[in-house]
Amino acid sequence: MASTAKFWREQAARYNLEGTRCVNCGAFFYPPRIVCPRCRRNGVIERYKFKGTGEIITYTTVYQAPRNLNRQMPYALAIIKLDEGPRLLSEVICDPEELSTGMRVRSVFRRIGEEGEQGIIYYGTKFVPA
DSSP, X not given: OTTSHHHHHTHHHHHXXXXXXXXXXOOEESSOOSSBTTTBXXXXXXXXXOOOXXXXXXXXXXXXXXXXXXXXXXXXXXXXXETXXXXXXXXXXXXXXXXXXXXXXXXXXXXXXXXXXXXXXXXXEEEEEO
């Protein structure tokens, strides 16, 4: 549910494709981390806004979604490797037949879903072919 503390705490990451970067070793993280798994206590973590470009590592086409999801079918989900290194799962907005591994994509700000009787709409990052 959209009212959970975690949902609101992660707004910056979701809306701006923000993660973190370890100044000590140069590693990038998405979602954001507070401790570098490589450097541990020696790591210095800072916020980082990703460029929003990357490539598709693998993908799948969803032909049937839960009934409470009001969306057009089919749609594509992909694991995307950002140019900075982190991988994330996201929807790719295009005809699923157009997708291929290695395809370049870029992030866009789009509607993710709708919740509750009032129809609260929330937004986030999706990807389109670059």
